[in-house]
Every structure is written in structure tokens, then in C-alpha cells.
Amino acid sequence: MSEAAHEARFAPGARVKVRRMAPPGHLRTPWYIRGQTGEIERLCGAFANPEELAYNRPGTPRQPLYRVRFRQRELWPDYRGPAADTIEIEIYQHWLEPAP
């Protein structure tokens, strides 16, 4: 069965900001990354939305999932490592908006 997927909006290299949302339920966007700005490292594909799967709903149309790269010094005010240190995490498209 071929299920529909939302269209992928972001290309690798695009700067994106993680939405600051806090609904109840099962979320896979960690608290520490919300409101932060990073860049798309790659599109991983489109997957059923785990927020919906958590309630035994199909989670379709599938959501594009990206790996997004962030600079550690921008995430943590007290980060003591070098400026080049990064973190990459997978974020679903509906949590991302374009960043300036």
C-alpha cells in the first residue's frame, strides 16, 4: 500500500529553526533543541508521525524527517569545547520553519 507523504520543504544546507511548542503527548523533539537554529544536514526520508503512532493512529501522510546540525556553542551558554563542536539530531518537518 503506498501512503502519501507531505512534500519535503527543506534542502540540505537550509537554515531552519525548531518550533517552540509544548503539547502533551509523545514527542520526539527534545526540549533542549526547541527554539534553536541549525542547518539541514540531509533528508532521511518520510516516516509515519510517531506522535500519532503513540495513540495507535496511522500517522499519515508521512512526515519528512531531517538530520539537522547545530553548533554546541549556540546551544549551551556555558559550552567549553571548541567552536567546531556540533550536535546532529533527527527532527520531523512539522517542527521546523525557515530561519533567516
Add this chain to the structure above:
Amino acid sequence: MRSHHDMGGLPAGPVERKEHDYALWEKRVDALMVLLSAPQRRLLRVDELRRNIEALPPDAYERMTYYERWISSIANTLLQRGVFTADELGRKMAEVQARENAS
């Protein structure tokens, strides 16, 4: 509000490099998760399991071991799905304990 399980970036002590050999009952909990979530059954989604673990009260989350959280969540998920009733599960658990005490 940050959920209790969502701990990335919070302060914590040193990483204790403890490991333990998994007990058979723990491996069976893991096996149940694999079997129930398999495509031919789909009686449990991994995200349902996670949601039910995340819903544990903070003190329970901390007090319970990893597989204790899993079996609690598997049971809750199956109750939610209507695979068995609380009454069935309660009676079966009492029967298991009685068997154990008698032997």
C-alpha cells in the same frame, strides 16, 4: 513544561559504567515487545510503548528499572488496546504469585 524523560542537557553526576547481565525475565520482556510489535501482529507500536513509559510519574520512572518500565508499559498498552482486561491481568498476576508462594 519539560517532560521527565526528556533529560538532554540537564545536569547530572558522573556516568557510572555499570552493566548487568540481563535476567531471563528481562529478556522475555524484550521478546514480548519484539513479538507484539512485529508486522504480523501490530498489537503494540514502539511509540505507544514509549508514550506509556513517559507517562509514568517521575518518582516511579526513577525508581523502576529499565525493564520494569517496559513491562508496565506493555501491560498498559495491551489494556488500552483491549487485548485483555484489568480484571484478567489482576487475576492472572494473583494466580502467578499464589503458585510461586506454594512452591
Add this chain to the structure above:
Amino acid sequence: MTTHEHHDHDHGHGHHHPTRADHDDRLTHWQAMEIAVRELLIGKGIVTADEVRAAVEAMDARSPAQGARVVARAWTDPAYKARLMADGTAAVQELGIEMAATKLIVVENRPGLHNLVVCTLCSCYPRMLLGLPPDWYKSRAYRSRAVREPRAVLGEFGTSLPDHVEVRVHDSTADMRYLVLPERPPGTEGWSEDRLAAIVSRDSMIGVTRPVA
């Protein structure tokens, strides 16, 4: 439940942990729940006792040896390594390893880059390649601090990296699973794949340590 410590757990694969016998004292509430859930499911024809046994055995058969084979192959076969980096899931399938519902991304350590894997939200781990994760990987301390102060965490594992090496942390939040491809250590020229695999530990494939010859 008792635990015991393995202070120097950065051994190679090869042996996996034997099953600890269940307590012969009274069952805990949760152990009773496991038995009850399993018996109810068997009684309802949803699973069989044989299926449970087989699933336990299947996980027991998984150990870091699988991941070490992949690493050793990548170290000795540049074309395989290219395929592994392009599509980890397909490349490990060539070696008979099925990723099931998740997809594998292999992250490569290089002279200027060191990778570290964590799952801050729960305990996602490439089980098909490494077996069941160690307690510390699932601990509050690791999950909280690996993203925020990775170099300090690495230091606790005896791994120290100079400032010109980028430390890149991967938080496994969704459907991807990560395997670190460590750098091949000097002094291993001409080694067979088996000999190479023997020095690739579980911890080096998570990224907390590096292999030595």
C-alpha cells in the same frame, strides 16, 4: 535487582553476557506481571511459548561481534566502505544483518572528527549490530550530559580529544540508528579482517572509546 560492575568493559566482542538466573526468592510485582502477561497472551493464541523462546535466543545471538565485522570489512575494503557510508542499511544487509524497522546511518571518525551516539529521550541503539545496550547508555547521567558536555563524558571513558578535533554528537531521536566507524589504528597494516574485528569494541562503535592495536 543486583548489579555488578565491569570496570574495564572496553573488551572486544566475542563473549556476550550470560543470562542471570531469576531470583529464587519471591517474585517482584513486575516479574509476576511479565509472567502473567505472557501467559495471557499464550492463552489467547497471540504468541506461543516457542516464539518467546526463539525471540530471546535471537537477541542473545546479537552481540557487538556483528558491528565489529562491519567495521573490519569497511577498514579493508574501500568499495564496501563507500557503500556503507552511502546506505548503511543495505550495506549491513550484505553481511546478513537486517535492521528491521529502523535505518542505519554510519558516522565515520576521521583525523579531524570524532562521533558520539546517544538517545536522550529513551535508549535507541543499533541492537541488530551491537546487541542489547549497556546500562550506562540508558542512564540519566549519560543521556543528560552526552549532548551538553560530550568531552567531559568522553574523558570519563578515558578518551581525550584535542581541540582541533570536532566532537559531533548524534542524538538518536527518530527512525535512524547510528554506528560509529572508528578510525583504523596505526600498527594494524596487513591484519586480517578477523584480527581487526577483534580490536573493535562495542564502546568504540558507540563512540566513547577508540580502538587500539
